[in-house]
Amino acid sequence: MKVVVVEDEKSIIDAIKVAFEFRWPEANLLAAMTGRSGVDVIRKEHPDIVILDINLPDINGFTVLKEVREFSSVPVIILTVRSDDTDVLRGLEAGADDYVTKPFNYMTLLARVKAVLRRAETPPLKNSQDTLVSPRLKIDFVNQRVAVDDRPVRLTPVEYRLLVLLVKNKNSVVPYKDIVEDVWQTGYQGDTDNIRIYVRRLRKKLGDEPPNMILNRHGSGYMFKS
Template sequence: MKVVIIEDDPEIVEAVSLCFDLRWPDVEVLSANEGIAGLSLIEKESPDIVILDIGLPDIDGFEVCRRIRLFSDVPVIMLTVKDQEFDKVKGLELGADDYITKPFSHVELLARVKAVLRRSTMPQLEDEEQPFTVGKLRIDFASHEVRVDGEEVKLTPTEYSLLHFLARNAGRVIPHRVLLEKVWGSDYVDSTDYLKVYIQRLRAKLKDDPHDSKLIISERGVGYKLAKQA
């Protein structure tokens, strides 16, 4: 496994590196202390996961995350001393997969990393399973290809996992807590912000008007459902 840490505090870099070394002895940990250098490192090394600090000396972590998503769907965990809801939601909206606040324990960090890596492994289905089609949306489960109006849509692993679970239960309202547990894990069942942000991101990518949704339909206070194929 290869990890990129973008963090300007050498003590934090050392602590995070040690966490990975203890859990995965063969891990390769690379680091950058500025955002631009970190972006170059990600492009060059294609890591399995990125640990990204928000407070960097050149460009902030939000901008780094936004730029990462222009060329990669690598899992990103944002690391910050801030504990404000706005920062958390902003990071998720820009494509981060998770968020952890300093100070943190190695147990908490590893739990978050393992959860993100689990989600980054797309569901494996039988090749002969029929594609799912509803309206302008088509999902090919065998190839994990998603198209809208014939054009391919690039989804992150977590976005695909959420869409996949909704599609496998199309026509059924899935409660918020069930979606959070199935896609993110049992530690996230109360993290409704994650679900809300990812639903917004999916709707945007699927060109599904949130004010008149034809694909991902909200049941206020209950959950979400994907329209059933005809």
């Protein structure tokens, strides 16, 4: 497993490294102490997961995440010292898969990493062939690829799982609780507001404009309309 940590405090990098060595001795941990170097390392090394601090000395973590999402769907966990939910919401909007608030217990961080990696590696549905689920949308369940109007769409692991869950239950409302349990499994600390952020992000990537493919049933959940 290859891990990139983008963090400007060496003590935190060292502590994360020790924690990973304890849980995953074979892990290769690469560190970057600025946002720009972080983007470069992620682009070059193609890591399995990224741990990204929001407060960096040059560009902030939101900018790093935005640039990374232009070329990669690598799972990203953001670190923030702020208790304000605004940082969390901005991070999720920008494409983060999960978050941890500083100061944090390193075993908690490892649990988040394990959960995010499991979501990335375990597709919720497989099929032997491409499946056309609407006139515009096509999903290759084997290779986990999505296309809209024959245009490839890059989705993060969470976005992909969310889309497949809704497609699997097309024309039926999937309750918020079921979305959390199926898409995030364990280790997710968000709420329905955060689910809405992921759905909004997914809709944007799919170019889902009225009449929408993904419908919101207020107070209940979401539905994919075929």
